[in-house]
Each structure stands twice: as C-alpha cells, then as structure tokens.
Amino acid sequence: MLFMFNCHVSVHGAAPKYVCARVRCSPTRTRCRNPTQHGKWDPIRMRQSGSETQRELYLNESVPYLDGPVSPLQFYRDWIGPNKPCIIRNAFSDWPALSKWNPAYLRETVGSKVISVAVTPNGYADAVNGDRFVMPEERQMTFSSLLDIIEGKVKSSGVFYVQKQCSNLTEELPQLTEDVQTHIPWMSEALGKLPDAVNFWIGEENAVTSMHKDHYENLYCVISGEKRFILIPPTDRPFIPYELYQPATYKQKQDDSFEIVDEEDSEKVPWIPLDPLNPDLDRYPSYRLARPLYCTVKAGEMLYLPSLWFHHVRQSHGCIAVNFWYDMDYDIKYNYFQLVESLTGAVGSV
Secondary structure, eight states: OOOSSSSEEEEETTEEEEEOSSSBOOSSGGGOSSTTTTTOOOHHHHHHHHHHHHHHHHOOSSOOEESSOOOHHHHIIIIITTTOOEEEETSSTTOTHHHHOSHHHHHHHHTTOEEEEEEESSSEESEEETTEEEEOEEEEEEHHHHHHHHTTSSOOSSEEEEOOTTTHHHHHOGGGGGGSOSSOHHHHHHHTSOOSEEEEEEEOTTOEEEEEOOSEEEEEEEEESEEEEEEEOGGGGGGSOOEEEEEEEEEEOTTSOEEEEEOTTOOOEEEOOOOTTSOOTTTOGGGGGOOOEEEEEETTEEEEEOTTOEEEEEEOTTOEEEEEEEEOOOSHHHHHHHHHHHHHHHHOOO
8 A cells, every 4th residue: 555645544443553754653743753754755664554554454474274165155255355365175175186196197198198398497487587587498298208307217407397377287188187177166156257277287396486476366276295385465566576678588409508599579578576585685675575475285275376466486396286267357456456556666666
C-alpha cells in the first residue's frame, strides 16, 4: 500500500495507526512526537508500514496446511478470494501416479517418447545472467535418455529439467494422464473453468526456477521428492526489483561448454535480477522490507499458489510434479495490482 503523504492512517483492528517520517504519531502536528519530521515524505517508512499492515490484516507467518480438500465454495471464500496460499494434504491420494511413477515404470510407459527438455550450464533457465535474460536450450530427447542422465547412468556437463509450460503432460505424455486427473474437480467448480494447462516436471537437483510471478491460479502437486518454494505476496511488489534485459539463449558447443546467443530483433525483457537465496541488499536495499514465506511441498501434497504471487523454486534430485494452471480472473484484485505496479514505477526503488 503506497500513499503520497507521510502521515497516513492504516487500519489495524479497531485502532488506527499513523506513520510519520520516523515515529508513529497522530495526524496532527501538535500531537506528533517528532514534529520537525511531521508531514515529510519518507518512502521507506511508508512502504514498511504498508507491508506490516497487509501482513497483520490477511497474511500468515507461514503457509497453512489443510488436511484435505474443502468444498469449492469454501475454498474460493477462504483462499482464492483472499489470494492466500495453502498446502493441501490428501488432495490426490487416489492417483495411481503416487505408487507407479518410478524410473522403471516411466521407461516402460513413455521411455520412447520424445520430449522437450531445458538444458542450461548452471540450472538457471529463464533467468538473469549478467546483462542478459537467458533462456535454456530446448533439446528434443527421449524420456529414457533423460532418465539416464537423472539416474547418473550418463554423464552430462549441463543441467536437465523438463519444465515446458504448454500443457506438456497432455500434449507430450498423454499416456501418463491415466495415472492422474486432467483437472481438479473442486477447483474447476470453484473457478467455473477448466485449467489452461497441465504441466509435467522432472529434473536434476541443480535446476532452479528464478523469482517470477504468473497470471494463473496454480495447483502444484508433488508426486515424488520435494519442492522448496520461496513465496512473496503481490503486496510486496514495491520491494521487488525489475530491470530490462536483452533476451538470449544458451547453446551448448561441440566441446560441451555453453555460449550465450542473443535473440536478434527481440524487445528487452523485464525480469527480476535479485536472487532471494543470496540477495544483494547493497544494490537492492528495498528488498529488506519484503517478507518471504518459505515452504517445502512433499510427495502427496498440493500447494495452492495464488495468482500474481512471486515465487522461487528448488527441488530434490529427480523430483516429479504435476501442476494445473487455471487462468486468473482479471477482476478488482488484478486492477489493484496494476495500480501498485504503476505507483512502484512512479516512485522508483529506494
């Protein structure tokens, strides 16, 4: 929440709070505990107050757990509407994939299928590298060849990750859909629509998804292994740095080293340069005010990741997951986020 005045009111229960440049005070100069600073604009203080307020009003200190799915109406009311994440246990305990999806079964069922695999030198696909936004080399290979790399039967100088987000489960691996659902019935009923995409994920431990946001209501189901998420709410947008980068792609050369090749005639890409695992607070001091949530989603658990939440993802080696992308409603929440986005750009990073 951003304001163009230094002393403003933010609601906390029944009692209002007032934020001055250095202290909490009343809106009148005579009652201000620091009258020389009263009325002066302090963007850091305002941003910190906004972040504190939104957490006090609707966010948890950690990602809550549900013991099982609830009714579509209750899930919409408690989680989708408020735009709050949660982890749901026993949400897909009847899926055969939980017991069947091991390397031997996958080799037998889809081993000969040719799939798209993202290959990078460092595990960071679709991420900032220096002054470039670098995308992975998209390599076509059989599923068995990928499993050979993940199981260590074949050595490779790159990091391999199945991460293509164009409903690759239904488009590239339809044989596996018999072991899962192609939509989550209670979520489809809650939103009144089917998912835009159903994606399959498998890869090496070093594969990392850099910080970003999506315009989807995301149900992320871990089949085996675990995924480690860093989540930041949309209300922390003023603390998240964006910069424009020349798009490029990794290409592996004959000697197995990688080069970065610019995408010619492409517009610059806005992306987050900050690594939440090792943030450069000297360069991006506003990130000190962000309040990330950390959670680990284990096999058999489902993460509801609300639309527009910033997220960074790591995984255990060979982790397998399926996620469902439901297009978000472009309602008042989206417009509020666009307002925060515009105000962040107008005020600039501190």
